[in-house]
Amino acid sequence: MTSLLLRADDVLRRRLRTERAAPKDIAWLAALIAAFGMFYGGLMGSYGGMWGPAALQMVYGAVKVPILLLATFALSLPSFFVLNSLAGLRSDFVPAVRALAATQAGLAVILASLAPFTLLWYASVGHYQAAIFFNALMFTVASVSAQVILRFHYQPLIRRNANHRWMLRAWFVVYAFVGIQMGWVLRPFIGDPGSPVQFFRSESWGNAYVIVAHMMWRLLFP
Amino acid sequence: MKKFVSWLVELDRILRGDATRVVDLKDGSIRISLGGVSLVLVLLGMTYGLCMGVFALVTSDNRMQMVASAVKVPALFVLTLLVTLPSLYVFNALVGSRLTVASLVRLFVAALAVNLAVLASLGPIIAFFALSTISYSFIVLLNVVIFTVSGVAGLAFLLQTLHRLNIAPRIVRLAASTAPAPPPVPPVTGEPAAAAESWQVPAEGTALDHIGQAQVDQSQVVEAQAVDEDAGPLDEIEGYALGRHTKLIFDCWIILFGLVGAQMSWVLRPFIGSPAVPFQWLRPRGSNFFEAVLDAVRSLFS
Numbered sequence: 001m002t003s004l005l006l007r008a009d010d011v012l013r014r015r016l017r018t019e020r021a022a023p024k025d026i027a028w029l030a031a032l033i034a035a036f037g038m039f040y041g042g043l044m045g046s047y048g049g050m051w052g053p054a055a056l057q058m059v060y061g062a063v064k065v066p067i068l069l070l071a072t073f074a075l076s077l078p079s080f081f082v083l084n085s086l087a088g089l090r091s092d093f094v095p096a097v098r099a100l101a102a103t104q105a106g107l108a109v110i111l112a113s114l115a116p117f118t119l120l121w122y123a124s125v126g127h128y129q130a131a132i133f134f135n136a137l138m139f140t141v142a143s144v145s146a147q148v149i150l151r152f153h154y155q156p157l158i159r160r161n162a163n164h165r166w167m168l169r170a171w172f173v174v175y176a177f178v179g180i181q182m183g184w185v186l187r188p189f190i191g192d193p194g195s196p197v198q199f200f201r202s203e204s205w206g207n208a209y210v211i212v213a214h215m216m217w218r219l220l221f222p
Numbered sequence: 223m224k225k226f227v228s229w230l231v232e233l234d235r236i237l238r239g240d241a242t243r244v245v246d247l248k249d250g251s252i253r254i255s256l257g258g259v260s261l262v263l264v265l266l267g268m269t270y271g272l273c274m275g276v277f278a279l280v281t282s283d284n285r286m287q288m289v290a291s292a293v294k295v296p297a298l299f300v301l302t303l304l305v306t307l308p309s310l311y312v313f314n315a316l317v318g319s320r321l322t323v324a325s326l327v328r329l330f331v332a333a334l335a336v337n338l339a340v341l342a343s344l345g346p347i348i349a350f351f352a353l354s355t356i357s358y359s360f361i362v363l364l365n366v367v368i369f370t371v372s373g374v375a376g377l378a379f380l381l382q383t384l385h386r387l388n389i390a391p392r393i394v395r396l397a398a399s400t401a402p403a404p405p406p407v408p409p410v411t412g413e414p415a416a417a418a419e420s421w422q423v424p425a426e427g428t429a430l431d432h433i434g435q436a437q438v439d440q441s442q443v444v445e446a447q448a449v450d451e452d453a454g455p456l457d458e459i460e461g462y463a464l465g466r467h468t469k470l471i472f473d474c475w476i477i478l479f480g481l482v483g484a485q486m487s488w489v490l491r492p493f494i495g496s497p498a499v500p501f502q503w504l505r506p507r508g509s510n511f512f513e514a515v516l517d518a519v520r521s522l523f524s
Contacts, residue, residue: 075350078343085237086336086375088454163454178347185354207355210522217523 008032008109011102014152022098029101033073034066036108041065043115047122047131047190048197057191060199064186069104072179080171087163096164099153100171107146114138131190184208229258236332237339239455242383247390251325252332252383259335266338267296271493273345277352277361278495287495290503294490295341299334301490302483306475313475317468319388329383336455337376344368358496359518365494366515373483377476378456384472386459484511 007028017025045061048054077097084093121134150168157164183189187201195201232254235241241252274295275288311326321329351364453459487493488511495501 075346078346079340082237082339082343083375085234086239086340086379086454086456088239088457090238174347178350181351181354207351207357207360210355210357210360213523 004032004035008036008105011105011149012109014149022094025098026094026101029098029105030070032105033069033101033108036105036112037066037069038062040108040111040115040118041189043119044135044189045191046119047128048193054191054193054197056197057188060191060197061189064189065108068179068182068186069108072175072182073101073104075178075182076171076174079174080167083170084167087167089161089163089167092157092160092164096154096157096167099150099157102153103146103150106149107142110142110145111138114142128190128192128194135190180208184211225258229255229262232259233262233335233339236335236455239453239457241332242379242386242455244386244390244393244459247383247387248393248395250321250387250391252328252387254328254332256328256331259331263299263331263335263338264296266335266342267299268292270338270341270345270348271295273349273352274365274493275495276349277358278497278501280353281356281358281497282495284495284501286501287492290501291493294493296338298483298487298490299338302479302486303330303334305482305486306479309478310475313471314384317471319384320391321384321387325387329380329387332383333376333380336379337372340372340375341368344372356497357522358494358498359522361494362518363515363522366518369483369487373480375456377479381472381476382456382458389459487511488514 011029011032039062041064042058042062044065045057045059046055048057050058080097081093084090084096089096118134118138122131125131125134154164154168158168184207185200188195188198191197232241236254236259241254246253269292271290271292271294272288275291278284278287307323307326307330310330311321311323314321314326348361348364348368352361355361488509489507491505492499492502499505
């Protein structure tokens with residue numbers, strides 16, 4: 001437990017170890033993403049209540065947030081590997097993955113630190129839509145803040161080879177594309193109080209992009 | 223098993239650019255095991271085909287589509303190669319290259335390996351979307367995007383390596399000589415074979431430009447070799463620009479390759495399997511690739 005917290009502190013303060021330690025670091029960072037993700041996910045799911053049948057949503061949330069972060073990372077990694085090789089960046093691949101994993105871990109740690117705000121919001125505001133909005137806001141704040149960590153770790157790589165900048169952009173595009181769909185598929189995270197507590201919303205199984213495209217079309221051409 | 227691992231290592235060498243370093247290309251051919259890399263690229267294609275077929279499995283419980291797509295994806299690339307190889311050989315010969323058909327086949331196989339490696343690495347993403355979406359148009363368009371991205375990577379590799387194959391003998395020969403090379407005589411006849419020897423733009427100008435326009439001297443050559451050390455397979459080699467006409471010819475060839483690949487994929491359809499239509503190995507002739515993509519975009523929004 002203490003070592004986990006110490007590692008989390010290292011991530012936030014950008015204390016990098018030598019490049020040779022990178023593979024072990026990646027394992028630790030995955031553990032941090034899982035642990036702190038579970039913490040925020042569990043509290044996210046407490047919207048419907050912390051006792052009784054609605055409390056099951058807390059368990060679901062605790063499982064889903066790490067899956068969201070880790071599965072999106074895993075799906076995006078193979079193409080990142082091939083593109084890095086083609087760009088002549090293979091020797092920097094493990095440090096690059098460590099940089100990305102550190103950013104994700106940082107995001108999870110920052111999110112966990114914002115959890116008390118979410119709880120206060122749940123206690124103050126009753127609307128389900130407002131709860132969704134606030135959680136989206138917390139995720140946004142955590143993502144933006146975590147970019148500080150990313151920039152720190154990627155600067156030496158970019159200085160070594162400018163192609164890293166392009167790889168980073170490609171990573172963002174692929175990660176965001178997969179992550180949005182992953183978030184849609186894994187819902188509900190918070191739990192609409194009007195609907196039963198379920199792991200997946202089977203009747204709304206679908207595609208985030210298609211739904212948004214339909215919404216946009218209806219908006220533009222009513 | 224050991225052999226298979228060695229072929230995977232060869233694929234890795236191609237991806238990293240170790241198989242296409244300028245110094246290694248001086249014999250006019252890429253040193254790869256043709257059979258081994260071909261087997262690996264067929265397997266990569268089959269992997270992506272399986273991922274493509276997941277959509278039909280989930281939406282219409284159709285297992286045959288996975289098998290069909292696993293066969294068709296490698297076939298698509300092999301057939302596109304067969305259709306476009308003769309024209310590439312001809313264009314390459316016209317711009318004054320000395321490459322044989324055999325070395326072009328190796329080059330093509332290496333480029334397909336790059337193409338299919340990128341494709342297969344995006345396979346998990348397509349499988350994930352296939353598992354979680356019921357929109358056929360979305361899956362079609364996503365596949366088009368993925369094939370385009372991997373196609374661009376493969377073509378970039380093909381053209382960059384072709385360029386390196388054409389300049390490699392010259393660079394290595396000059397590096398080996400101790401005295402500085404005398405300036406080459408510009409060709410008067412305009413014959414492509416003679417033109418390939420010269421690195422100077424001739425005073426009169428021939429019908430076709432040569433590969434590389436810079437006048438080469440020994441210090442530049444040594445520098446080029448050093449620059450090549452860290453370069454990836456898609457990076458340009460400094461000091462050796464493509465002639466204007468050469469670039470134009472290859473740009474036209476890229477468009478041709480894209481069109482052939484797209485239409486070949488239409489001829490070999492279905493790869494994904496529309497849930498509205500029962501399974502068939504091949505659909506009857508009709509319409510074309512571009513019309514189908516436009517239809518998919520339209521139905522996505524309506």
